[in-house]
Amino acid sequence: xxxxxxxxxxxxxxxxxxxxxMVAIGAVLVVGGxxxxxxxxxxxxxxxxxxxxxxxAGGLMQxxxxxxxxxxxxxxxxxxxxxxxxxxxxxxLLADPLAGLVxxxxxxxxxxxxxxxxxxxxxxxxxxAAGWGWMLGSGVLSILLALMIxxxxxxxxxxxLGLLLGVDLVTAxxxxxxxxxxxxxx
Numbered sequence: 001x002x003x004x005x006x007x008x009x010x011x012x013x014x015x016x017x018x019x020x021x022m023v024a025i026g027a028v029l030v031v032g033g034x035x036x037x038x039x040x041x042x043x044x045x046x047x048x049x050x051x052x053x054x055x056x057a058g059g060l061m062q063x064x065x066x067x068x069x070x071x072x073x074x075x076x077x078x079x080x081x082x083x084x085x086x087x088x089x090x091x092x093l094l095a096d097p098l099a100g101l102v103x104x105x106x107x108x109x110x111x112x113x114x115x116x117x118x119x120x121x122x123x124x125x126x127x128x129a130a131g132w133g134w135m136l137g138s139g140v141l142s143i144l145l146a147l148m149i150x151x152x153x154x155x156x157x158x159x160x161l162g163l164l165l166g167v168d169l170v171t172a173x174x175x176x177x178x179x180x181x182x183x184x185x186x
Contacts, residue, residue, distance in 0.1 A: 022180030029173030036166030043162025048100045049095060056090025059083045098157075107156035108164070109149035116142025 036043035062083030066076045093100035119139030126132040149156050 016156075017183075019180040021185060022176050026173040026176030026178075026180060029169045029176060031173075033166045033169030033173060035177060036162050036169060038122040040159030040162030041165065042163050044101055044157070044159055045097055045162075047161045047165055049098050052090045052093030052100060053106060055086050055092070055093060059085070059087030059090055062086060091110075101157040101161065102109055102154045105149060105160050108160065109146050109153070109156075112142045112149065113146035116140070116144075116146055 021069060030032060060083070063080055064083075066083055068077035069079070073078035093103070116139045117137055119142060123139055123141075125133050149160060
């Protein structure tokens with residue numbers, strides 16, 4: 001594995017950002033993550049509504065581009081179909097948030113299963129190279145998470161997305177705080 005030698009510290013990641021802002025942003029993210037942990041169902045619904053709105057907005061933009069663009073007719077047709085599919089998905093998620101939660105949680109479970117299977121395959125291809133066991137372990141963990149999610153549906157849909165959001169927010173916040181404090185010292 002190649003080692004990066006051009007990294008000099010947190011100032012490379014956020015060159016002109018005051019360390020206080022990095023710590024403040026990190027604190028806000030950590031608080032948001034903790035709130036997601038305290039009410040994972042509400043956080044899951046929030047994720048689902050934001051995803052539905054994003055699909056709807058993206059679909060409408062895609063439709064507008066297809067209908068107003070100067071592309072070939074066959075390209076416009078395919079682009080319009082893509083836009084319509086995205087818009088319908090967005091409307092479906094917004095119209096029935098609980099069903100949308102189940103659908104998105106199912107998608108997360110399938111994603112864990114697929115990535116876990118790919119990691120297992122990669123691990124066996126890397127064997128006997130050093131570190132192949134870590135890839136194997138990661139694949140096994142992803143498969144176990146997929147099984148846990150898929151075999152507990154629809155109950156797992158009530159909070160899983162909110163818990164994943166909480167983990168992401170707390171992790172991102174902790175990294176931002178750490179980088180800010182390191183920038184302060186440096």
